[in-house]
Amino acid sequence: MNQKERLLKVLARKEVDRPPVICPGGMMNAAVSEIVTDLEKNHNADKKTMVQIAKKVYELTGFENYGVPFCMTVECEPCGVKVNLGNKNIEPRVTEYNKNQIEDIMKKKINPKQEKRMSVVLEAINKLKNDNIPVIGNLTGHISTATSIIDPLQSFKMLHKNPEKIYNFFKYVNNYLIDYALEMVKAGADVIAISDPSATGEILGAKNFEKFAVPFYKKIVEKLHEVDVPVIIHICGNTKVIIDSLNLIDTNALSFDSVVNIEFAKSRLKTNVMGNVNTQLLHRGRKDKIIAATKNCINKGVDIVAPACGLSMATQIDKLKIMTDFVREGAYR
Amino acid sequence: MEKSKLFEKISGSLIEMEEDKVVELCKKSLELNIPVYETITSGLIAGMDEVGRLYEEEEYFLPEVLICSDAMKAGLDVVKPYLKADDMGKPIKVVIGVVEGDTHDIGKNLVGIMMETSGIEVYDLGRDVPLDKFVKKAEEVEADIIGMSTLMTTTMDGMRTVIEKLEAENIRNKYKVLIGGGPISQKFADMIGADLYTKDANSAVREIKKIVWG
Incomplete structure (x- = not known):
């Protein structure tokens, strides 16, 4: 069974020999400083460098997938925000929101193939496409994208003060995210992973999560299932207040932060659970602790082993190898 | 009425x-x-x-x-x-910001709001704040507290640098240092010698009042 077959089988709820160990990309990428050092061009913007880094991540860390991009700013960039593309120590970030009216922002029709960095990602996926290693296309969810386009505090207030307007904005964003995701599939993505760190239960609360997050995830998952592509959704923070609403999204796997108890999640959810090796431990922890945490995830029943959140760029490759070797060698059995 | x-x-x-x-x-x-x-x-x-x-x-x-x-x-x-000038007593003054290299400021903003609404005078330096600026502003406004936040593990060490700067300038005792954010813990606060760590905005306000007013 090769790595692509294993991941796709797990996502289809079929039996496999052992859990895959992956780091999808996007918010949860393993393009750490040690890997992106000495580059001529920025791996977040240049196609060749993006492909090169995706391959380097795969070869050096032991994660069993290719994943692009390595940031969360590709999705909001077409909507008039300023992005700092980062360097080998700091990930790209939004430095200036769009201050125009939402109605005006929404006038732009976004064609992913014509947007500069979206097209870079699409071409990179196409180059990475192969028969053995799964290629994961990563998306920033609609709430995190929308709150990267306009001031997040303003948007959160609108959930109460102007719910229809913000709902429509989320819809606009989600619709172009769907177009982008479908283009990723056409380019060769085997799996789509969505992270939406601004949409946690802790920030929004259960009611808002059900009203403003769930319907849009459902829609995007439906569209991807129509073309037979599985979806992983990463949920940040504690999921206590939203755990039951997660069952409303028919996703192939849910990935969780390290604060989430996997046994609890497994007992309440119908789908695969992915996670959740503590990323601070991966950054600063000792070898035996990393092994113990990885083993614990497997024993508690994760279907896919992965870091619990975005990795610090200062994380050493060796630490990641400890985790991936442990899963791949099957020493826990 | x-x-x-x-x-x-x-x-x-x-x-x-x-x-x-x-x-x-x-x-x-x-x-x-x-x-x-x-x-x-x-x-x-x-x-x-x-x-x-x-x-x-x-x-x-x-x-x-x-x-x-x-x-x-x-x-x-x-x-x-x-409001008459001295009715409310002397307010607690806090300088806050997200440390250099990090632009995640939702948490910091929430802390700032909870502080302001409880009568604390807040000097918000924003996000991606150069480390020197924390000390400079605190000196300028005669703050009681320096509050730093980050969501990223890569930028956590900037908090230690600020404390070291205070020590180097012999003004460490003038301020209480409050830190917070996703990867921050009590253990980290102890390690770098911060005075206060809280896990959420509301307890930050409560604890600040405790340590300033005793």
Whole structure:
């Protein structure tokens, strides 16, 4: 069974020999400083460098997938925000929101193939496409994208003060995210992973999560299932207040932060659970602790082993190898 | 209307996120010649205290807290011009910001809002703040507290640098240092010698008052 077959089988709820160990990309990428050092061009913007880094991540860390991009700013960039593309120590970030009216922002029709960095990602996926290693296309969810386009505090207030307007904005964003995701599939993505760190239960609360997050995830998952592509959704923070609403999204796997108890999640959810090796431990922890945490995830029943959140760029490759070797060698059995 | 009844209505409307009502009731308090500091402490701040409690108990979340704090500020705008200078006592002054290299500021903003609405004077340096600026601003405004936040593990060490700067300039004792954010823990605070770590915005406010006022 090769790595692509294993991941796709797990996502289809079929039996496999052992859990895959992956780091999808996007918010949860393993393009750490040690890997992106000495580059001529920025791996977040240049196609060749993006492909090169995706391959380097795969070869050096032991994660069993290719994943692009390595940031969360590709999705909001077409909507008039300023992005700092980062360097080998700091990930790209939004430095200036769009201050125009939402109605005006929404006038732009976004064609992913014509947007500069979206097209870079699409071409990179196409180059990475192969028969053995799964290629994961990563998306920033609609709430995190929308709150990267306009001031997040303003948007959160609108959930109460102007719910229809913000709902429509989320819809606009989600619709172009769907177009982008479908283009990723056409380019060769085997799996789509969505992270939406601004949409946690802790920030929004259960009611808002059900009203403003769930319907849009459902829609995007439906569209991807129509073309037979599985979806992983990463949920940040504690999921206590939203755990039951997660069952409303028919996703192939849910990935969780390290604060989430996997046994609890497994007992309440119908789908695969992915996670959740503590990323601070991966950054600063000792070898035996990393092994113990990885083993614990497997024993508690994760279907896919992965870091619990975005990795610090200062994380050493060796630490990641400890985790991936442990899963791949099957020493826990 | 009785004073206590009016205060109750102010905090009640604030908790219910009814900004217009809060404004209207604050105007009423002026018509009734109720001392402004009483309206602020027993009406507005009392309301925000309850909002903070609801937030800690996970009944209110970020959107609700933001709207309540807007209502609070609108009420404050009405009454504050009539506040006598020394009525409220000397406020606690806090300099806050997200440390250099990090632009995630939702958490820091929430802490700033909860501080302001509890009567603390907040000097918000924003996000991606050069480390020197924390010390400089604290000296300039004679702050009591320096508050630093980050969501990223890569930028955590900047907090230690700020503390070292204070030590190098022999002014470490002038300030209490508060730190917070996703990857921050009590253990990290102990390690770098910060005075205070709290896990959420509301307890930050409570603990600040404790360490400054004793």
